[in-house]
Amino acid sequence: MSELLRPRRTRFGLILILGLLAMVPLSRTVWADQQVSDVVSSVDVGINIEPTNADDTNQRFTINLLDCQDLVPDDPTISFTWRFASEPPTDALFTIKVQKNDETCALSSLTTETTDSCLTLEQQASLTTKTLTRQLDFSEIFSDLDHPDDCSVNHGSTYDLALVFTSFSTSTDDTEDDTDLDEVRFQLATHRPSPPQDLTVQAGESSIEVDWASVTEAERYWVYYSNTELLAGADPATVHANYHSTSTPGAVLSDNLVRNTTYWIAVTSEDEFGNESLLSQVVTTTTQEVIDFFEYYRQQGGQETGGYCSALPEAGNGFVGLLLSLLAALALGRRRV
Amino acid sequence: MGTTCSNSPEAPVRIGPTGWQGRSRILLACAGTLVACLILLSATAHQVSAQGLESPITSELVVKFGEYRADIDSEFEGTEGPYTRMFGPGGSFYVEMEYCYYLWRHWGALSVGVAVGFVSPSGYGLLADGTNSVDETDLNVLPTRFNLAYRFDVLPRELSIPLVPYLTVGLDYYLWWINSAAGIATYRSPDSEVIEEGRGQTFGWHVAGGVQFLLDVLAPRMSRTFDANTGVNNSYLFVEYLYADVSDFGSDSSFQLGDSTLLFGLAFEF
Structure with a gap:
């Protein structure tokens, strides 16, 4: 029996060893693809905007309207750090x-x-070193953005900061070229979405229900409400009002509302890049007194007046005594166990 | 008693959550199921009762669910009282937990217990023109019951029938509070200018009867393991009819918070 089994064991062991050997060059190849062919192992960009992709060596940044309008007049210095895989x-x-x-x-x-x-x-x-750092002014890269108004004009424009360098990779595909390249892309997404339409409101005593039609490109909505006038089409950045955000059309406002007060209400939409529309049409409503259940009950002639002073008839004292007796019986029963 | 409710607005009624419908059909369905199970499982029940050692039984823990509708409108004449106008014609989901302690257990079991429940019908307030507002209003009721119960548990023990009829009487203490959008509801009496707060307490009594179905007959081995691991000897599925009169024993100046309703639930003896 054991004689019959021996060749099988040998064959199994051989297959196992060959399999393990096959895995070694395979894993080296994967490492080489990631580390050597790109040469630049990571790039740090000192800008307060999160990259829109997770790839360290080909970073993409999307700049929305609000950020662009801040960056253009500030003209900040942006720090770039390239780290190479080898000296x-x-x-x-x-x-x-x-x-x-x-x-x-x-x-x-x-x-x-x-x-x-x-x-x-x-x-x-x-x-000269594995790490290269450069400080570049915003205006050096975005040379055609002179004024905040240029941001929306250049919606969709891309700006690629390219590092071209003498190739020193050891991988076969790179040795054919004299140079290698790393790019960081900035894209302007500076178009405002459309403001919501068909705004309707209904006021209660301390809450206001607001509804509107969905906007295709919207990922979020902002409801602005104020007891001073709001203007349709205004830039929301200039509006001083309470606000409420929601991801779907429709909201119930309940914070900081005062009874019998007129409120101006408008809504904006926000797209996936954080661009906010101008204010929608403005509607007004006045909070008003609402009759709750207790008021209605009393108005209809209900006799219950609330409070914790017992409304028990003469039997009240006896009832309390009975309650206490029951509790005592319960406690005694437990003690006996 | 209260005055006539004659000026109910005719505007569309938007009501809060409503409860279950068709109590009688549910009762019939449950009863039919129980009878069928009774015949099929009587043999198994005999096996369960004939099993050997089990831990001592001293108490029972009960969880009840059902539809509850406080009978506040009984204070008013007419078809639609304030409760119906605000909360709709249906009941609201009610949940209750009860602990019972066996005082005596021989030919049946006599126990005392305490139960705490909760129900919260919700609706929308009214504007001056009688239409519904966007502001919610709700009535929160926290009933506490002190029970004296008798369970005829001789059937499963002696006759291998997995049913336990029981009867309960007791005294009730209900805490309640009414919320408006601004918090606890208030009412300014036009006569006295006194501001009344919409919260308080109401005493009452109740009587209830029901039937428990011994679940152990469905899985005898599991029930024994359950007893060995947790000390729970028997598990029951039950249906109960509850009649509660909670109006400070007939006081004209109190809410009638009682109801007559069907409750369902699970009970565990340990």
């Missing part, structure tokens, strides 16, 4: 270019070029 050779060079709207920039060349849509910010500098 560069002594003769390695790099060039930093900005390419707008996918226009043709020679991104495989270290040489200078400057057109309306392709700027060279730094040319053929020596790449």
